[in-house]
Amino acid sequence: MENIYVLAEHRKGVIRDTTWEAIAAGRKLSSELGVELTCILLSANAAMAETLSTEAPRVMVVENPIFETMNSEAIIKTLKEVLKPSGSYVLLMGASNAILDFAPGLSVALDAALATDCFAAEVRNGKLFASRQMYSYKINSLVSFKDSERVVLTIRAGSFPYAPSDAVKGAIENVACPIDPTSLRKRFIKYVEAEKGDVDIASADIIVSVGRGIGDEPDLDVFQSLADTMGGVLACSRPIVDKNLLPKFHQVGTSGVEVKPKVYLALGISGAFQHLGGIKGSPLLVAVNKDPRAPIFRVASYGIVGDLNEVVPVLNEKIKSLKG
Amino acid sequence: MNIIVCMKWTPDTSEADLTVSTTAKDIKKDDLDYDMNDWDRFAIEEAAQIKEKVGGKVTVVSLAPEESEDMLRECLARGADEAFQIWSDQMEGGDGYAMASVLSQFIKGRPHDLILTGTLAEDDGAGQLGGMLAAMLDIPSATLVSKIEIKDQKASFVRELEGGLYESMEMDLPCLIAVATGLNEPRFVSIRAVRKVTSIEIPNVGIDEIGIDVGKVGQSGARVEIEQVSLPPEGEGAEIIKGKPEEAAARLAEILKEKGAIG
Ligand SMILES: Cc1cc2nc3c(=O)[nH]c(=O)nc-3n(C[C@H](O)[C@H](O)[C@H](O)COP(=O)(O)OP(=O)(O)OC[C@H]3O[C@@H](n4cnc5c(N)ncnc54)[C@H](O)[C@@H]3O)c2cc1C
Ligand SMILES: Nc1ncnc2c1ncn2[C@@H]1O[C@H](COP(=O)(O)O)[C@@H](O)[C@H]1O
Numbered sequence A: 001m002e003n004i005y006v007l008a009e010h011r012k013g014v015i016r017d018t019t020w021e022a023i024a025a026g027r028k029l030s031s032e033l034g035v036e037l038t039c040i041l042l043s044a045n046a047a048m049a050e051t052l053s054t055e056a057p058r059v060m061v062v063e064n065p066i067f068e069t070m071n072s073e074a075i076i077k078t079l080k081e082v083l084k085p086s087g088s089y090v091l092l093m094g095a096s097n098a099i100l101d102f103a104p105g106l107s108v109a110l111d112a113a114l115a116t117d118c119f120a121a122e123v124r125n126g127k128l129f130a131s132r133q134m135y136s137y138k139i140n141s142l143v144s145f146k147d148s149e150r151v152v153l154t155i156r157a158g159s160f161p162y163a164p165s166d167a168v169k170g171a172i173e174n175v176a177c178p179i180d181p182t183s184l185r186k187r188f189i190k191y192v193e194a195e196k197g198d199v200d201i202a203s204a205d206i207i208v209s210v211g212r213g214i215g216d217e218p219d220l221d222v223f224q225s226l227a228d229t230m231g232g233v234l235a236c237s238r239p240i241v242d243k244n245l246l247p248k249f250h251q252v253g254t255s256g257v258e259v260k261p262k263v264y265l266a267l268g269i270s271g272a273f274q275h276l277g278g279i280k281g282s283p284l285l286v287a288v289n290k291d292p293r294a295p296i297f298r299v300a301s302y303g304i305v306g307d308l309n310e311v312v313p314v315l316n317e318k319i320k321s322l323k324g
Numbered sequence B: 001m002n003i004i005v006c007m008k009w010t011p012d013t014s015e016a017d018l019t020v021s022t023t024a025k026d027i028k029k030d031d032l033d034y035d036m037n038d039w040d041r042f043a044i045e046e047a048a049q050i051k052e053k054v055g056g057k058v059t060v061v062s063l064a065p066e067e068s069e070d071m072l073r074e075c076l077a078r079g080a081d082e083a084f085q086i087w088s089d090q091m092e093g094g095d096g097y098a099m100a101s102v103l104s105q106f107i108k109g110r111p112h113d114l115i116l117t118g119t120l121a122e123d124d125g126a127g128q129l130g131g132m133l134a135a136m137l138d139i140p141s142a143t144l145v146s147k148i149e150i151k152d153q154k155a156s157f158v159r160e161l162e163g164g165l166y167e168s169m170e171m172d173l174p175c176l177i178a179v180a181t182g183l184n185e186p187r188f189v190s191i192r193a194v195r196k197v198t199s200i201e202i203p204n205v206g207i208d209e210i211g212i213d214v215g216k217v218g219q220s221g222a223r224v225e226i227e228q229v230s231l232p233p234e235g236e237g238a239e240i241i242k243g244k245p246e247e248a249a250a251r252l253a254e255i256l257k258e259k260g261a262i263g
Helices: A017-033 A046-053 A072-082 A103-109 A220-230 A238-242 A308-323 B038-054 B066-077 B096-108 B129-137 B191-196 B245-258
Strands: A003-007 A037-043 A058-063 A089-094 A113-118 A120-124 A127-134 A139-145 A150-155 A171-175 A186-193 A206-210 A233-236 A263-267 A284-289 A302-305 B002-006 B009-011 B034-036 B057-063 B082-086 B114-118 B141-151 B154-160 B165-172 B175-179 B224-230
Touching: A003 A017, A017 A037, A017 A089, A017 A120, A017 A150, A037 A046, A037 A072, A046 A058, A046 A171, A058 A072, A072 A103, A072 A186, A103 A113, A103 A150, A103 B096, A103 B129, A113 A127, A113 A139, A113 B096, A113 B224, A206 A220, A220 A233, A220 A263, A220 A308, A233 A238, A284 A308, A284 B245, A302 B245, A308 B245, B002 B038, B002 B129, B009 B066, B034 B038, B034 B066, B038 B057, B038 B114, B038 B141, B038 B175, B057 B066, B057 B096, B066 B082, B066 B191, B082 B096, B096 B129, B114 B129, B129 B141, B129 B175, B141 B165, B154 B175
Parallel strands: A003 A037, A003 A089, A037 A058, A058 A171, A089 A150, A113 A150, A206 A233, A206 A263, A263 A284, A284 A302, B002 B057, B002 B114, B057 B082, B114 B175, B141 B175
Antiparallel strands: A120 A127, A127 A139, A139 B224, A186 B165, B009 B034, B141 B154, B154 B165
């Protein structure tokens, strides 16, 4: 590999944290491969490159109003041209929802291999390996890339801890925008905010959260009652909202609400990365799940392996009696 | 309006006790139940609803062995007009790229205004096939789409970002949309509805009929190689409270109290 690139992600004029973590991954691979790291910024405002230049020895910037947002078609077409002369490389970026929109198409356009949502990457004897998860996030998979000169990796949040560098002053290189934005078939219209509800789980100290394990026709009163007894609020994982059992503002996770409680009780929740990604501030995490291998038990402080239908009613009564 | 829906046939692993196969390149799958990928259930429903609104034809396609026929038949009962099951032994060991190559070759030859996929499949957790397929067909695409409206040769849609933020966008047809879970309410299919479609033939298509080079499919067409799969290390993990459900629940209540976790 001759080059390592990191594509910066930004939203509403601010570089997103996914970028710094991709840079952390890039630094690791760049020292293992002994090649330089270049950060690529596609932005409506080239001045954003200043913050990046303190973290990467080289920054390439394409400035155009179309890059106000992360329009997948604009990004794919632009990178295809910008990276044409680049020989062999690894291109890194965060595994965010914006990047999920273009990483696969980009890999095809670049004629590159792709591994998404990687939590580790390393070079051994000149060969690149990446680790990701499969099968409901219960299996780790180590992958390599068949005689591929070009590899695109998206990086799972939290996998490569980032620390600011001691002030590299990277060179900033402006590249002319190679595409005609008016020819795009995909257009951004506007941002839309999710509706706010009457319960604010983001500020709750105690959260009782339910997942798919409560079944298709659950009696939610049982769980609401437990939440009430504990002095907390009821929250849930994504499938519960998908089934219209609770409104969206109850959903914990990367595409739902970020919470930072003191206590988080996970009932029938497997502990998928996107769910855990919404739980901040390392609360006392307690899980009830009938699958002893559920990923949630790897991050919980306490767990009960069992059927929540049997555990929850007793738990509720016991807490009531302890409260006196 | 010609709508093509790509359905993946996946093992249900969410509650299963998984073990690694002897080659360590995959898990043992013999005892697992297979069904349609959860995300794709929303894709077929959306196709049926769009057809009900603007008219047209819904074609379902899955790259999966013959056992997937029940899933395809269920798709017919859910509102699809025709279904194709594509498989050849040479397709074994293909990654998302190799699968997308087959699908694009198949779809190129037929009319398509809108292609629907799920955003992600729970087996490989890759979230890659839709975007790859669109790029191969040179049509625009979007993933994680939670609302779609088709009008005037355009798809207006909303896609999910993080933290309760969405982006509203539009694309010219033909295009590919990878849907998010929850964008509709998949209908209930009765046994009667499935019975009504038993006479519809579901063709099995092999790679020679599709006209794709063998080198592009299966393991030889793959760009990513799985070196090894493993169960994640146990790590510190939770302290498991043992005992019968009542005992464990009682102990947990005490722990919560000790930790000041009862408000
Ligand atoms: C881009 C993207 C964004 C996402 N955003 C979010 C998000 O914001 N929030 C979110 O939650 N998910 C999100 N997801 C989905 C996420 O990947 C998982 O699919 C989801 O979190 C799984 O929810 P779950 O744990 O309730 O269900 P499952 O994974 O199906 O787990 C159910 C669990 O219940 C257990 N169980 C079943 N029956 C019982 C019983 N009787 N007693 C005890 N235990 C039982 C099972 O063993 C299993 O572990 C997102 C996914 C993607 C790709
Ligand atoms: N073998 C397949 N046959 C048909 N569609 C597929 C297949 N594999 C993936 N897909 C589609 O692509 C989506 C994303 O899958 P993946 O890239 O495997 O995460 C799925 O939700 C399906 O709609």
